[in-house]
Amino acid sequence: MAEAGVLELKVPCDPRYISVVRLVVAGMGAQAGLTVDDIDDMKVAVSEACTNTIDHAFAAEESGSVSEPILIRFSPRPAELRVEVEDVGQGFEPDRVQLDLSQPPSVEGGLGLYLIHQLADSVQVQSAPGSGTKVIMTKRAAR
Amino acid sequence: MAEAGVLELKVPCDPRYISVVRLVVAGMGAQAGLTVDDIDDMKVAVSEACTNTIDHAFAAEESGSVSEPILIRFSPRPAELRVEVEDVGQGFEPDRVQLDLSQPPSVEGGLGLYLIHQLADSVQVQSAPGSGTKVIMTKRAAR
Amino acid sequence: MKIQTETEGDWLTVFSLSGELDAYTAPQFQESLAETFDRDLVWILVDLGQVEYIDSVALGILLGGAKRANERDGDLAVVCQRANVLKVFDISGTRELLNVCEDRGQAQRLLEQRRAMAMARNKRGGQ
Amino acid sequence: MKIQTETEGDWLTVFSLSGELDAYTAPQFQESLAETFDRDLVWILVDLGQVEYIDSVALGILLGGAKRANERDGDLAVVCQRANVLKVFDISGTRELLNVCEDRGQAQRLLEQRRAMAMARNKRGGQ
Numbered sequence A, B: 001m002a003e004a005g006v007l008e009l010k011v012p013c014d015p016r017y018i019s020v021v022r023l024v025v026a027g028m029g030a031q032a033g034l035t036v037d038d039i040d041d042m043k044v045a046v047s048e049a050c051t052n053t054i055d056h057a058f059a060a061e062e063s064g065s066v067s068e069p070i071l072i073r074f075s076p077r078p079a080e081l082r083v084e085v086e087d088v089g090q091g092f093e094p095d096r097v098q099l100d101l102s103q104p105p106s107v108e109g110g111l112g113l114y115l116i117h118q119l120a121d122s123v124q125v126q127s128a129p130g131s132g133t134k135v136i137m138t139k140r141a142a143r
Numbered sequence C, D: 001m002k003i004q005t006e007t008e009g010d011w012l013t014v015f016s017l018s019g020e021l022d023a024y025t026a027p028q029f030q031e032s033l034a035e036t037f038d039r040d041l042v043w044i045l046v047d048l049g050q051v052e053y054i055d056s057v058a059l060g061i062l063l064g065g066a067k068r069a070n071e072r073d074g075d076l077a078v079v080c081q082r083a084n085v086l087k088v089f090d091i092s093g094t095r096e097l098l099n100v101c102e103d104r105g106q107a108q109r110l111l112e113q114r115r116a117m118a119m120a121r122n123k124r125g126g127q
C-alpha cells in the first residue's frame, strides 16, 4: 500500500519506460515547487538510478527472462521532492564502488552514481550483495 | 508485482495528483503509437475515472481520514493503450447508474461515465457494492 | 491554472483562464464565479482560449454557472478554439447551452444582444 | 529521438540529433556512430542543438566516439546551447574532452584546424 501522500510507480525493467518516469518527475517536481532547473537535475538523477537497475540489478539472469520491476516512490513535501528508486536485484557494496566526488570519473562508465551525487541535494544509497538496492534522492526547492 | 510489460501507478486519493496521471497517459500513449488527439481523449477518460474514485469511492468516510490509493495500470500493446483505474472503495451497481449513451445526461452530474464511454474505444466497468471498482479503458491507434 | 478577472462596461464579468481545468484546479474557478453572483453580476464571459484541458468537473461548474445566470435573467458564454476542449463540449452536448463561441468578440456581442432582449422584456413587464 | 546524418566536404560527418538521449534512444545513435567508423570516417560533429535531455548513457557513447576518433587520428566535437544539457558536460568534466562548442560554425572550424594539424603531422612523419 502506498504511504499517505506518496505516489508510487512500478516500472518494468526496460529502458523504454525511463522517459515516462521523467514525466512523473516533472509533474511531482512542479507540485513540490521546484524550479525548472532543479526539475531537470532530478530528471537526470532519477533516470541514472533507473538505468543502473536495468543495467546492473539483474545482470546475472539470462536475457529474455522477466525481471522484477523498478519501484519508484515520490514524496512531495512542501518545497522538497524526495524520490526513491528501488529494485530487488543482486545489489552491490556501495563502499566498494569508489566515489571520489572531488573529480569526475576519468574513464567511460562509472558516471551514473557520480551524476546522481552531483545533481541531487542529498543522496543515500542502500545496497548489499543479494538484497537489492535503494537510492534515495532529495531536491529542495529553496536553496 | 507488476505484470510483465505493465506500468503501475499508485496515487493518493487526492485531486492534486490527477494531472500527474495525465502525464503518464501522454507518455504511455505516445509509446503505444496513439495520435495526439487519441491521447487527449484518453487523458479525459482516465481523469474522469480517477475523479470518480476520489468523489465516490470513499464518500462515507469522514474527511481527513486516509483513504486507500487509486491503482492505475497501463498496458501498452502494439497500437493500443489499455488503462485500468481501480479502487478498493465502496463500489456501486453499474447497471443502476443508467447510461443512456444515445444522448448526454441533461442535468449536472452524471457526466463522468458518459464521457469515458464516449472517449475510449472500449470500456468495462467492474463494480459491486462493497467490493471496489475497476474501470478498464482501451484506445486503439489505428481506426 | 491561472484566473484573470475583468469587468467590462459595468455589467460584463470576463474570466480569462489558462492551464488545465480539472478536479484539483476547477474549484478555484468555481469560487470566483460564486463571488461574481454574490455581487449580483449575472452576465459572464469565460475565455478558455489558453486552457489546454477540461473535463466533467469544469463542465459541471460552467453548467451550474449558466443555470444560475439564467435564473437571474443573465447569461454565460464560453470562448474556446482548441479542438480537444471543444470536443468535450460537443460530446457532452453542451455547446449550445453554454453559448460556446470561437472568439471573444462573438461572445461579447451575443451577451450584449441577450442583455438588450432581457432589458426589453423587463420594460414590457414593468409597463 | 531523431537522427539526421550528413557528410560535409567528403571528410566531416555531421549528426543532428533531436529529442531525448537516454538508455532507450541513445543506442540508436551509437549504431550510427559505429557505421561511420566502419566507413573510415573519423572526423565527427554531433549537433545536440535540438536535444532536450542527455545523461550518462549518451555521455558514454560520446566519450567512446571521441576516443575511437582520436585513436585513428581524427576528432569529435559537440554543439550544444541548452543549459541543462551543458550542465551534464560541465559536472562530468567532459566539456574539453568532447570539444563542446556553442554553434556549428565554431565546431566545424575547430575540427578543420585539428585536421590541418593532423595532416601536417602525417606529412612530417612521412618524410
Ligand SMILES: Nc1ncnc2c1ncn2[C@@H]1O[C@H](COP(=O)(O)OP(=O)(O)O)[C@@H](O)[C@H]1O
Binding pocket: A052, A053, A055, A056, A057, A058, A087, A089, A090, A091, A092, A097, A108, A109, A110, A111, A112, A113, A114, A133
Ligand atoms: N541498482 C544496482 N544494482 C546492482 N548494482 C548496481 C546498481 N547500481 C549501481 N550498481 C553498481 O555500481 C556500479 C557503479 O554504477 P554507476 O556509477 O552508475 O556506473 P556504471 O553504471 O557506468 O557502471 C555499477 O557498475 C554496479 O556495479
Ligand SMILES: Nc1ncnc2c1ncn2[C@@H]1O[C@H](COP(=O)(O)OP(=O)(O)O)[C@@H](O)[C@H]1O
Binding pocket: B052, B053, B055, B056, B057, B058, B087, B089, B090, B091, B092, B097, B108, B109, B110, B111, B112, B113, B114, B133
Ligand atoms: N469509483 C467509484 N466508486 C463508487 N461509485 C462510483 C464510482 N464511479 C462511479 N460511481 C457511481 O456512479 C455514479 C455516476 O458517475 P459519473 O457518471 O461519473 O457521474 P458523477 O460523478 O457526476 O456522479 C456516481 O454518482 C457514483 O454513484
